[in-house]
Amino acid sequence: MNSLLGRFSVWGLCLLPAFALVACFGGGGGGGGGGSSGSSGSSGSSQPADRFVVSGNADGTLSILRADPVAGFANAIAYLSVGAFPFQDMIHDPANGRLVALTSTALHVLTVDANTGEVTETDSRATSGSSSHLALNNDGSVAYVASGFGPNVNLDVYTIGGGGTLSPSVSTALAVDPDYVTLNPTGTRLYVVSRTDDQIVILGVNADGSLAANPTTIDTDVNPTALVFNAAGTVAYLTRADNSQDSLGVYDVDTDGAFTLRTFFNVDTSAIDLVLSADGAHLYVIVAGNREIHHFSVDNATGDLTFVDSFNLGFTPTDLTLSHTGAELYISHSEGDVVSTLAVDGSDGTLTLIDSARVFNSANTVAAIGGNGALVPTATFLLTPDRSGLSIFEVGANGGLNLVDKKSSPESLINGQVAVQYAAELLLGAGRNADSRDLLTSYEFDPEGGSPVVVDSVDATVTTKTFIPGFQRIELGRSGRFLYVLNQDETTLSGSVRAYAYGEDGSITPTAIDSASVGAGPENLALHPAGRYLYSMNSFGDTVSRFQINATDGTLTSQGFATPGGTGTGAGRPIEMKFHPNGRYAYVSLRNDGQMVRYLVNNNGQLENISRTNPPQVDGEDAQPGPIGMHPSGLYLYVGEENASTGIAIYDIDQNNYNLVYRSRVAADGIPSWIEVDPLGRFLHIRYRDERVHVFTIDNATGGLTDTAQIVDAGTSAGFLPSMTLVTPLL
CATH class of the missing domain: 2.130.10.10 (YVTN repeat-like/Quinoprotein amine dehydrogenase)
Incomplete structure (x- = not known):
């Protein structure tokens, strides 16, 4: 009998979860959901359409939303109870069909079938605790977790096997509180952003994904919150909490990975996360204090930014990720228990709210699950x-x-x-x-x-x-x-x-x-x-x-x-x-x-x-x-x-x-x-x-x-x- 896993699912019953997960929203506000968290660049042409959207919620649940190609927005179809601890971050790894998800106490690897919506936990490991953010290397084989506050702070490194199994972590002690972590595009350097210490720590990454010794430190003189690079890795964009006035900094990246400030833009209060479009032409920044998304156009030749406009969401945003086509921007919210879908204009990148779908609880992070072509639920037969x-x-x-x-x-x-x-x-x-x-x-x-x-x-x-x-x-x-x-x-x-x-x-x-x-x-x-x-x-x-x-x-x-x-x-x-x-x-x-x-x-x-x-x-x-x-x-x-x-x-x-x-x-x-x-x-x-x-x-x-x-x-x-x-x- 031929399997239909590659072709069919069912609208109301499309999830086949076979797991019960064991689970303070912190750091840079969740984190990119695969768009700004250092995942591979494989979310482009090989993944032309979203199938599902997943939100990690403050009560320890995952909400599964189906990306509706007809209506254009994501509909919540189910939720999964995972435990007592809030989700902090998650990244979809399309090359391996995985969702890597982080709570404050554990890292989970889940397999995701983008055709059927089947979700299965393959492994989980405890972190050092108080974990806030994660990054994934380009082939999905190594995960990096920022853990801890105060004197006990670490960067936990896990290898992920071919079957989705996690190795015990190798922890590197840090001298700063890690709030946000990301890789440069080539995966040769890991950047740890510390809002508390006004610093960014740069660690070299070895060929096997392990961390090199002798990290370097950048003093920012402001409270950095989140970081993303252009595709060439020559320009960095950093959100900064600068006391009374938050800002977005544009930095040149030196050959040794260090930053030189080029310019900055004032972005009001609580700029906590950002994502760059796949073509590098648009940058979107969460400004949580004003419940807004700020849109900047990007000059691909120089990396310079031009402010376009701000979009008021109505609810406080916590995380954002772009669809695999770049046609939608998904936003998780701490208010209203909703995930919003915004249409992205293909010509100028401007945003239009399509709808907000209710999820199970306050959403801390969001990720999009892509597949080759949209799936449309169509009734073919009626059985009596x-x-x-x-x-x-x-x-x-x-x-x-x-x-x-x-x-x-x-x-x-x-x-x-x-x-x-x-x-x-x-x-x-x-x-x-x-x-x-x-x-x-x-x-x-x-x-x-x-x-x-x-x-x-x-x-x-x-x-x-x-x-x-x-x-x-x-x-x-x-x-x-x-x-x-x-x-x-x-x-x-x-x-x-x-x-x-x-x-x-x-x-x-x-x-x-x-x-x-x-x-x-x-x-x-x-x-x-x-x-x-x-x-x-x-x-x-x-x-x-x-x-x-x-x-x-x-x-x-x-x-x-x-x-x-x-x-x-x-x-x-x-x-x-x-x-x-x-x-x-x-x-x-x-x-x-x-x-x-x-x-x-x-x-x-x-x-x-x-x-x-x-x-x-x-x-x-x-x-x-x-x-x-x-x-x-x-x-x-x-x-x-x-x-x-x-x-x-x-x-x-x-x-x-x-x-x-x-x-x-x-x-x-x-x-x-x-x-x-x-x-x-x-x-x-x-x-x-x-x-x-x-x-x-x-x-x-x-x-x-x-x-x-x-x-x-x-x-x-x-x-x-x-x-x-x-x-x-x-x-």
Whole structure:
């Protein structure tokens, strides 16, 4: 079976983190994210487009943002909890497919697949402590970390092996507090900037990356904060905190690496970092005190600067990096929990704010992950399981559906749910067949051609069911090895989540590797975007169970439950949960309470800080919220309602507190059972309990829905709450 890792991923599920990281924002304000931290020059023509943007946050989380080639800005799609210590700096090393990330106590090496977004930690090592900044040599084999304050200050040097393993550090004692560290373009000298001591220390770099003895020192007479060189290494640009007036200094670099001041520019207060465009024609400087980016044009022949303008960001900036094309500038912020995307004019370098995406916490540093060409999330097929098999519809340019195949077999998936495993070209499904047996079924599937072939089918029946299906919902773990199935006992209505292993060839292990109890009447599963937590909606018990997933062996650990019902009587009946694209908020529909609930998702997966929204009555009856669809922008939410007049409620998501604000309602043509939103936000597909699928267009500017009058039959008596799945390879 051919691997799709080089071609496909999935919009909402594109991260496959298999790690739990162990983690004072300081120094020069984070640091370049690969643009100004001494990484190699390989981020030019070989990396023509950004795929993802990563922010390192003050609470020890990493936020993953997808660079949207259609909208032009980065959308937060997940976050990863890493520990108690803030991130300080990180550099993307595209030549080796790595992200090298620094907290105040440890250096981490992560592998990053720019096609799928898969992130895996390969190694980590403790630093000397109070670490603030790092640099990476040109081939990505050596990392340099500035560590310590006061009398205990060091430069920690690590070699990075071919597999991403870190050597124990070799520490060189320094006579100054290291705040910022960078290499010259040829990688022959390392510069340690000390704001505290008004000095820059220059160390020679040997061929193996080790440091030469006998460093030299430059007295700057001002407080230097950050440093970048032109491509030739003959001119240096240094931000300086000069008491009441910060400045940007332009220096000639002597043959021995020393500096001679040529001129300086006043840049107001707290100039903390800077980045030079790949063509050397533009310099951008963070002026944190004024929440600004200052733009200078650069004369490539002389290295002289000309001030162009300043751009006010609205939030205090901490770090910046340019996209691999140079068309966007990404800014992390300590205020507002946001990462901003600014468009860079290709002719004159001027800046225009595109958007600011909310991340999990105050962002200290930012890095861009590039790849060869932009990936556009495009829905290609819609899969609808029912009692007779699996129907495959091709999704047209107008959102319309055309039946291309119907997979019917006594052993194929029916009456359940199907999920897509893109890396191995598999469909994995759970459901009940005509003999009332619970089946797990795998299909070999071509996301381009849409033709499925049954690979394996496992009878995993615990007790025979005749009415309520045992296997109702399926979720795939992010490791690509485990699947999780929601099971309900027909007699007692008690439920469980069962974990199974599967292989790249589609073979499914017949016996569950783990089983965990959930509350009464379970109806839905929800996997957090970061892949570490799984939730079960227990409608009759009015609870939402939470489990932590062991990424190594796939087992589950119960983490308790939340009770979303407003009355506290167990009558709320949670139906479905959907996550905001940034992974920080979850939305639950309560059918019996007639409410929508918003939760804050804590670092440990706990649901807290509940907020409730009551939709208006319809024809004198309370709305009964059910299936949920999330717009990929995170601005709108769609909820199917069941009452005297069925419909789809449209909610705006308040970007200040992420509460739901009811806006309007459109009529539906049946009782909604499942909602899928096009990954580009163009269409909404709603499946009714009578098996039909109805297509609406979405106005991306407003979130409004328009009925296309396109309705297709999508199955035969699918039974309880029929589902559907969009196939969304990144093309």
